[in-house]
Amino acid sequence: MMVRTLASTYISFCLLVISATTNAFTIPKTFEFGVRVTDGLIKSTVQSYVSPVAKTLVPLKMSTDDETEEKESTWDRLTGPKLFKTVTNWEGIHSVPLVPLRIITGLLMIHHGSEGGVFPANFGTPEFQGFVDFIVKPYFGFLPVGSPEFYAGVHDYVEFYGGIFFALGFLTRPAALSLLGTMLGAVYFHLSATGLQGFPLGHVPSYSYDFEEPLLYCLIFLTFWFNGAGPLSVDSIIYEQISSEDD
Numbered sequence: 001m002m003v004r005t006l007a008s009t010y011i012s013f014c015l016l017v018i019s020a021t022t023n024a025f026t027i028p029k030t031f032e033f034g035v036r037v038t039d040g041l042i043k044s045t046v047q048s049y050v051s052p053v054a055k056t057l058v059p060l061k062m063s064t065d066d067e068t069e070e071k072e073s074t075w076d077r078l079t080g081p082k083l084f085k086t087v088t089n090w091e092g093i094h095s096v097p098l099v100p101l102r103i104i105t106g107l108l109m110i111h112h113g114s115e116g117g118v119f120p121a122n123f124g125t126p127e128f129q130g131f132v133d134f135i136v137k138p139y140f141g142f143l144p145v146g147s148p149e150f151y152a153g154v155h156d157y158v159e160f161y162g163g164i165f166f167a168l169g170f171l172t173r174p175a176a177l178s179l180l181g182t183m184l185g186a187v188y189f190h191l192s193a194t195g196l197q198g199f200p201l202g203h204v205p206s207y208s209y210d211f212e213e214p215l216l217y218c219l220i221f222l223t224f225w226f227n228g229a230g231p232l233s234v235d236s237i238i239y240e241q242i243s244s245e246d247d
Helices: 002-026 072-081 098-113 126-139 148-168 172-194 211-227 234-242
Strands: 035-038 041-044
Touching: 002 126, 072 126, 098 148, 126 148, 126 172, 148 172
Parallel strands: none
Antiparallel strands: 035 041
């Protein structure tokens, strides 16, 4: 009787275990951390987790004393590779020499347009008439339409007021182009009157060729015609006010 009772109890326990195990593997259940029991298999759902530290992760670079960069000195710039480098952008420090060059050139040009007085085109004065008789008539008589006095007056106005505009940096390109025209005329005059004077190895009493000065003026005006007034000029102020470009 006792054996039968024990056997019955054992069988009931086994059936209970089998039933519980079957329910455990057939009923879907979700646990913490995404672990789920379903279809008789234990599966874990993939969790998308990003560490707050990883969001602000910055690549680290190992540094040593050997990697310390030395600041470039003025001597390095004068003797290193930059000695042979050509500046392609005339801004910042590279534009500084343009300011005195433009201002002084403009001021020097003013007196060329004021023969015989303070202001230009002083008709009837000996200086103005001498410019007409000894320069315009013999060397520019081929110019069409207009008297020699007319061309002498135009020359004076261009150099006087063009010099002022050029020094101020106002309408610099038109001023530079106009002054370039008068200086080309001066180069032509000197070459016609005295020739090359043995250029480039000839020696002349005045230690400079007559065409030398107007030729250098031509190159200066050509430079500003291409590049504009530069800093500290009226043109740069106007450009900042009306330009829509992002420089």
